[in-house]
Amino acid sequence: MVRELRLDPEVEVLWEDFHVQVNVPSEQLRQWLLTRGSGESAFGPDPDLNLPEPGRQILAVLRKRKVDLTPEDIEVMRDAVERIRSLTAVRPDRGNADDEWRHRLLDLGHDVLAER
Numbered sequence: 001m002v003r004e005l006r007l008d009p010e011v012e013v014l015w016e017d018f019h020v021q022v023n024v025p026s027e028q029l030r031q032w033l034l035t036r037g038s039g040e041s042a043f044g045p046d047p048d049l050n051l052p053e054p055g056r057q058i059l060a061v062l063r064k065r066k067v068d069l070t071p072e073d074i075e076v077m078r079d080a081v082e083r084i085r086s087l088t089a090v091r092p093d094r095g096n097a098d099d100e101w102r103h104r105l106l107d108l109g110h111d112v113l114a115e116r
Contacts, residue, residue: 014078015069021110060076087104
């Protein structure tokens with residue numbers, strides 16, 4: 001018999017919210033972060049080490065199962081949701097055409113062009 005691990009209801013809500021706000025699939029986010037973190041330079045043996053923060057932390061959470069979350073992961077999720085909401089609450093005059101704004105959101109795993 002498999003025993004189901006029950007999480008704190010607040011973590012359950014945060015998990016769902018995080019996955020709504022972080023709307024870029026993990027492999028796509030990794031590719032974006034590698035591009036942002038490396039420019040034209042070659043990658044070392046472990047390219048994940050070159051990923052910019054907090055994107056690297058967000059990517060690590062995306063790769064986890066809910067039952068494997070640590071307190072640090074929960075803080076990463078809270079921070080990501082807060083940052084994404086702050087950025088999307090104040091859209092620039094140029095909207096989605098503002099590359100700097102879009103790139104800051106993409107660094108957090110949120111693509112405004114993929115919003116529902």
